[in-house]
Amino acid sequence: MTGISTAALRAAVPDAVRTIARTLRDAGFRSWAVGGCVRDELLAELFPERGAPTKNDWDLATDARPEQVQKLFRRVIPTGIQHGTVTVLLRGQGYEVTTLRGETTYSDGRRPDDVFFVSDLAADLERRDFTVNAIAYDVLADELHDPFHGIDDLRRRLLRAVGDPARRFAEDGLRVLRGARLAATLDMDLEEATRAAIAPSLDSYRQVSAERIRDEWYKAFKARQPSRAFEIMRDEGLLAVTAPELLRLRDLVEAGLDVDALTLSFRTMDLLPADPALRFAGLCHGLGADHAPDGAPGAAPAEDAQGGVGAAAASRARALAARLRLSNADRDRVVTIVRHHRLPPCVDGGDPELRRWLREVTPQRVEDVLAVQGARLRAAQQDAALERWAAFRDRVRAQLEEAPPLTARDLAVTGRDLMDVVGLPPGPVLGRTLDALVGVVLDDPSANTRETLLEHARRLTSD
Ligand code: ATP
Numbered sequence: 001m002t003g004i005s006t007a008a009l010r011a012a013v014p015d016a017v018r019t020i021a022r023t024l025r026d027a028g029f030r031s032w033a034v035g036g037c038v039r040d041e042l043l044a045e046l047f048p049e050r051g052a053p054t055k056n057d058w059d060l061a062t063d064a065r066p067e068q069v070q071k072l073f074r075r076v077i078p079t080g081i082q083h084g085t086v087t088v089l090l091r092g093q094g095y096e097v098t099t100l101r102g103e104t105t106y107s108d109g110r111r112p113d114d115v116f117f118v119s120d121l122a123a124d125l126e127r128r129d130f131t132v133n134a135i136a137y138d139v140l141a142d143e144l145h146d147p148f149h150g151i152d153d154l155r156r157r158l159l160r161a162v163g164d165p166a167r168r169f170a171e172d173g174l175r176v177l178r179g180a181r182l183a184a185t186l187d188m189d190l191e192e193a194t195r196a197a198i199a200p201s202l203d204s205y206r207q208v209s210a211e212r213i214r215d216e217w218y219k220a221f222k223a224r225q226p227s228r229a230f231e232i233m234r235d236e237g238l239l240a241v242t243a244p245e246l247l248r249l250r251d252l253v254e255a256g257l258d259v260d261a262l263t264l265s266f267r268t269m270d271l272l273p274a275d276p277a278l279r280f281a282g283l284c285h286g287l288g289a290d291h292a293p294d295g296a297p298g299a300a301p302a303e304d305a306q307g308g309v310g311a312a313a314a315s316r317a318r319a320l321a322a323r324l325r326l327s328n329a330d331r332d333r334v335v336t337i338v339r340h341h342r343l344p345p346c347v348d349g350g351d352p353e354l355r356r357w358l359r360e361v362t363p364q365r366v367e368d369v370l371a372v373q374g375a376r377l378r379a380a381q382q383d384a385a386l387e388r389w390a391a392f393r394d395r396v397r398a399q400l401e402e403a404p405p406l407t408a409r410d411l412a413v414t415g416r417d418l419m420d421v422v423g424l425p426p427g428p429v430l431g432r433t434l435d436a437l438v439g440v441v442l443d444d445p446s447a448n449t450r451e452t453l454l455e456h457a458r459r460l461t462s463d
């Protein structure tokens with residue numbers, strides 16, 4: 001019927017899922033695996049070169065009511081029981097079991113006004129977003145149900161809305177974003193009518209919460225080429241709603257480059273490893289491009305530490321990260337990377353300058369910063385700057401190997417020593433002396449011995 005072998009799907013079904021299906025069957029109910037798990041296995045079957053599917057949750061749909069599901073299993077969490085979902089815990093894993101639902105009205109473009117349960121699988125599949133997500137697999141009968149020809153769409157690599165795309169997108173604004181994200185994670189194209197329905201549905205997209213947008217962005221960042229998602233967002237108006245500051249980069253071309261700053265950001269992001277915060281930083285690094293000096297495509301101007309392209313980009317990236325509710329840890333990581341995305345002046349300086357730069361970037365963030373610098377220069381095809389970057393990277397790593405003292409905490413003396421031995425009073429003088437000693441060891445790490453530093457402290461405070 002569907003013209004596809006179920007062998008791989010059959011082999012992929014976890015035992016626990018079969019056990020759940022059998023328990024439901026023995027109690028007189030039916031169930032199907034449905035959604036991402038079925039889709040991803042079939043896609044891997046059709047395109048083995050994509051490799052094994054990344055882990056997706058095995059979700060089951062059933063004609064049993066949530067209360068009935070709850071009674072059949074020993075360990076059950078009522079995850080979203082009002083929407084019909086309970087999580088069955090089996091051998092330490094959770095499996096979502098959701099009662100078949102029909103579609104109701106959406107007055108807010110976000111959540112159905114109320115949920116009603118149905119016993120008909122077709123009605124449940126009809127309310128799903130894309131045809132490739134509306135394929136059900138009866139794991140006991142080894143039978144696929146594909147009323148909207150999702151398998152044909154998987155073959156053609158087309159994302160097509162189930163039913164009338166304009167209506168479906170108006171109902172739930174998250175769907176357009178899922179469409180963009182899935183195009184990237186599945187390496188698929190949006191079918192023409194589906195794409196055409198996005199722009200007229202932006203009013204419902206505007207209702208989507210920042211947390212949900214962040215979650216979809218993070219999923220997109222895990223794609224082989226996240227730019228596929230962001231190109232759709234750029235072209236169909238989602239980016240204008242969520243991140244107008246990024247969209248503006250489309251109209252900026254820095255001196256010495258032949259692509260606009262948004263395209264450069266997309267390429268940089270794609271070249272980075274699939275680590276969401278790192279790719280977020282790659283995406284936002286260009287936010288200060290309007291502050292870039294003319295004719296210096298590779299390096300930042302010497303005054304950048306105080307202002308300029310890195311600082312402007314960092315403060316805008318911070319605002320965007322806060323708006324999209326990134327965790328504090330991710331936000332801080334993004335901000336540091338973005339601030340230092342250009343080759344610093346110390347590329348051409350000596351080791352003391354390099355250590356001062358290291359102190360500012362912090363050893364913990366150095367590899368992130370180097371990764372984005374390198375990806376950006378590769379994206380911009382700045383071959384000469386890329387060579388300087390590679391030499392800089394090697395010097396930075398060599399410095400790190402030596403674990404040089406960078407902060408007051410790394411000094412061979414403490415504030416206590418300065419009070420007890422040198423006789424400094426607590427307060428600003430003590431602080432300034434410690435800072436001066438940090439300066440001494442940044443210039444010359446071999447000065448970081450108790451004797452030498454105490455000597456310096458005495459000399460500093462005697463005049
Ligand atoms: P992934 O797990 O890779 O994020 P997925 O498609 O499995 O992708 P889930 O959020 O796990 O996404 O959703 C499971 C299924 O529920 C989907 O495949 C789809 O059938 C349906 N679904 C999810 N979100 C929506 C939505 N906003 N509108 C309609 N159907 C949806």
Ligand code: MG
Binds near residue numbers: 035037056057
């Ligand atoms: Mg899923």
